[in-house]
Each structure stands twice: as C-alpha cells, then as structure tokens.
Amino acid sequence: MTKVLVLYCSSYGHIETMAGSIAEGARSAGADVTIKRVAETVPLDVAEKAHFKIKQDAPIATVAELADYDAIIVGTGTRFGRMSSQMASFLDQAGGLWERGALNGKVGAEFASTGTQHGGEETTLFSIITNLMYFGMIIVGLPYSHQGQMSSEEIVGGAPYGATTVAGADGSRQPSQIDLAGTFHQGEIVARTAAALGAARG
Template identity: 60%
Template sequence: MTRILVLYYSSYGHVRAMAKAVADGAAEVPGTVVDVKRVPETVPEAVRQSSGFIADDTTEAQPSELADYDGIIFGTPTRFGLMAGQMKQFLDQAGGLWARNALVGKVGAVFASTGSQHGGHEATLLSTQIPLQHFGMLIAGLPYSFAGQTTSERIIGGAPYGAGTIAGADGSLLPNEVDLRGARFLGAHVAEIAAKLTAGAALRAAA
C-alpha cells in the first residue's frame, strides 16, 4: 500500500476544501491509503473567534508522523508570499526527521490559497517547497497535462508549482470547479509517483 498524507492549515476554510479534493484525487489511485490532517493552531481562541476563523475538528498531526508516509501534500494560505506561520512552526519542529534523513526520497507537493491572483500565489507555492527540499523530498508540481490551469475564462488558482485557489480580498470566493479539479489532479499525481517509487524500492529490497 502507498500512504499519502494531506497536511494543511486553514483559517477560513478555503485550504480545507482544497485538502479534501486533493485527498479524493489521491484515493482514486489503486492501493493508496490517504490521511487528511491539520497542523496545530497557534492563534489564541479569542483571536480566532474575533477574526471569524472556521471551527475545524480535523485530526491534528505530529511532526514525527511525517516519516510514516510515502508522499505528503502540504496546503497553506498565503502570508505575504510565504506559508502560514502555523505551517512553518510545524515544520520547524521536524528537525529530528531532517537529522536522520527520514523524509529523503518521499514525494512532496504544495497547494495554496491566496487573496488575489497576484498576492503571492506562486511565491507561496515555491517558497513552501524550499524546506521540503532540505528534507530531501522529491517535489511534484502541477504539470500542464492538467489543462485547466491554462484557461483564461475565469479567475483560477494554481500554477506549474502546485494547485491553488483565489479566495478574494474579503475571502468570499470559494474554490471553483477548475481549482478543485486541479487539487484532485495533484493528489492523484503524487499518489501515482509515490506508488512507483515504493514499488521500485520493494523490488530492490527483494533482489
């Protein structure tokens, strides 16, 4: 079996909706087990409520769990062209995994939500990949075989660097069908790559 983790942080629900679509896509690949988890919140509850953050009862992940998966797909909102602080703090706690090369050779990918088309969307996707490469992960983007990202008929998220959605300045835009199809495509893409890598490793171990 190939194990895939969809790990996300979401303030207003856009990234959580994308995470579900990513997981659905990964689950379509035969022999794949998919878990969806979120990183712990660092914002005080009073601030969450006053800011209108969503309630989210998704299971929280622990950094040590990352080593249990063949592929990990990270989802984050944009914070000034970078991942959210909650995701960064989570990754900062994974130094032990880095020290023992526990994530080397695993597949990593990113999806994001941004307030506007030019509000750091691609920068967030790319900058989030940097720590994944420090971990030794193999980066999977959103290839142009997903033709949806070339449309000019509407505002869409995503890029060759990962799937995405545009929430609008006030957060009123929800992931559209193209965004969600891109998310499902990314999930399946990562699961397929991870399956090939794990099958190859099993053959080498048996030789």
C-alpha cells in the same frame, strides 16, 4: 498500499476544501490517504474575532508521524507571500526528522490559496518547496496536464508548482470547479508517483 498524508492549515476553509479534493484524487489512484491539520497558533479570542473557521474535522498532526508516510502534500494560505506562520512553526519542529534523513526520497507536494490573483501564490508554493527539498523529498507539482490552469475565461488558480485558489480579498470566493479539478489531479499524480517509487525500490 501507498500512504499519503494531506497536511494543511486553513484559517477560513478554502484550504480545507482543497485538502479534501486532493485526498480524493490520491484515493482514486489507490492510495491510503490521511488528512490532518497543524495546530492553530493564534489565540482563540483573536481567531474568533477574525472569523477563523475554528471547527474542522481533521485531527491535529504530530511532527513524528511524518516519517510514516510515503508522500506528504502540504497546503496553506499565504501570509505576505510565504506560507502561514502556523505551517512554518510546524515544519520548524522537524529538525530531528531532517537530521536522520527520515523523509529522504519521499514524495512532497504543495498547494495554496491567496486573497488576490497576484497575492503570492507561487512564492507561497516555493516557500513550501524549499522546506520539502531540505527534507530530501522528491517534489511533484501540477503539470499542464491540468489544462484548466491555462484558462483566461474566468479567475482560476493553479501553477506548475502546485494547485492554488484565489479566495478573494474578503474570503468570499470558494475554490472553483477548475481549481478543484487541479487539486484532484495533483493528488492523483502524487499517489501514482509515490507508488512507482515504492515499486522501483522493491
């Protein structure tokens, strides 16, 4: 069975919600899915004052375990148009995996959230893609088979590079049904792609 890791960083719960939806999509395509998060690097007192969502069900991931999966889907909120420092710090520790090519040929994918429609969703996705490509991973985005990302009737997330959501400047907007349909679809595609690559390798 194809093994998929959904690896995320979620300060306010938006990415956590999307991670669950992506996992559901991957499971619907027959994958064995694990959801984990990276460690919080912000001091607890600062995180509490900023109203971070401190309690989350997903266990903390280790860098070493990344090599155990056929596909890794990385999700994070944006920070000045790039991935969060928490996720960057985690991936920066993967030099040993990179050096021995442990992730070469595995499937990589990405999803993100921003506070505003023009708050850096695509650049954040690209910052993740850059890391995954350095690891030798095969990138899967969110194609226009997810038609919802083309809607102009409401605020929607989504890009050809990965699923996204707009959280609102105050974080009050939760991922919409269209956004979650995108994450579900991306999870499906990742699982099917990883399974097909596994079958091709014999």
